[in-house]
Amino acid sequence: MTKVLINETLVDEQDAKVSYNDRGYVFGDGIYEYIRVYDRSVFTAQEHFERLLRSAKEIGLDLKYSVEGFTELIQELLAANDVINGGVYIQVTRGTAPRDHAFPTPAVEANIMAFTKSYDRPYKSLEEGINAVTTEDVRWLRCDIKSLNLLGNVLAKEYAAKYNAQEAIQHRGDVVTEGSSSNVYAIKDGVIYTHPVNNYILNGITRMVIKTIAEDKEIPFKEETFSLDFLKNADEIIVSSTSIEVMPVVKLNGESVGNGEVGPITKSLQEGFNRYIDVHS
Ligand SMILES: Cc1ncc(COP(=O)(O)O)c(C=O)c1O
Structure with missing residues (x-):
């Protein structure tokens, strides 16, 4: 039982x-x-x-x-x-x-x-990537607290589901914040960009691990805000969380991200994450 x-x-x-x-x-x-x-x-x-x-x-x-x-x-x-x-x-x-x-x-x-x-790790989507859509971030201003109040997140995820996407990437006005249940990274010209840790996002544990891996691998990791347009023109996009780990986004609002394949920096972070699990489990 x-x-x-x-x-x-x-x-x-x-x-x-x-x-x-x-x-x-x-x-x-x-x-x-x-x-x-x-x-x-x-x-x-x-x-x-x-x-x-x-x-x-x-x-x-x-x-x-x-x-x-x-x-x-x-x-x-x-x-x-x-x-x-x-x-x-x-x-x-x-x-x-x-x-x-x-x-x-x-x-x-x-x-x-x-x-x-x-359950097992999401091997198939980690290899193939997922679809995401963008939506306005209508949540409260203390997203750093992992509160039970998830209505904004629920509505964002439901919006994604309606468009056959697995995640909704939220933005406040032009600034990309985070996913409905994940942190978001835009990779451009070999640099990883992600929203700084403040009240607008949850300080993800997976995000901390990714930061450590990026530093180990000497991949520049910039905690800076970026725009919706920057996200749309990224070479690679990742969303991360405890359950989806280092998840590639290969389609955003129905358009291919970069060349539509899982990119080299994403793969490198995934490899680092697998090793991190091995060492820390
Ligand atoms: C809104 C939000 N941001 C980020 C994350 C990622 O956090 P973690 O990596 O600690 O799971 C989550 C996880 O549930 C989340 O709900």
Whole structure:
């Protein structure tokens, strides 16, 4: 029987229930992480839990767990579900209290929920690339917080699905920010460009790994904003996340990116990413 973590208890999937007054359910008042598992090893766990704690701090949510505490809870869940390759989703809400926008006083215990998924890496799309479309970024101004409020992201992804694309690349006016669930890179003349880390994007863990790989390989990595036109004229485009890794975009708004094939810098970063997984799993 598949187990789900509810607070500190592993419960059978069908018994994993939360109150209708859970603030995550009512307000989206909470935060989350999604972490990858390769060969039973939790990939970049430290970085993910540090980001979870940062998100908690940014929304004024007091957590009694440390990085180590979370890691232990998650390891237990992964072992119970015998996950070899896959991922673990973990969310924390501000707890259960009668509906009122302001924080409950006195504060209530946070609610923690985590579940696992078993699946392989997306080998086919990593090799062939995916289609993306562009769309206006209508989200709030704290995209650095990995908040449960994902309506803007959901609508962007749905827009992509409508046009048979796998990702929507968002832009605020002319400035390209990030994908609906990924970071975005435009590669031009051997240089990787990506939006700087600030409140307009999530500081992706995969982005940090890609930055390290690019530096190791001495591929220039510029954290600078770029325009929609620059993206459209890029030689290569990548989107990255925990689940899609270093994913090439070969079509943007129905037009080929560069020569329409997965480019050399993308391949080099993918090779570096495979090695990084080997070393760090
Ligand atoms: C909006 C957004 N940006 C970027 C990312 C990539 O982050 P990471 O590499 O940590 O998965 C995600 C991942 O879910 C995301 O939702």
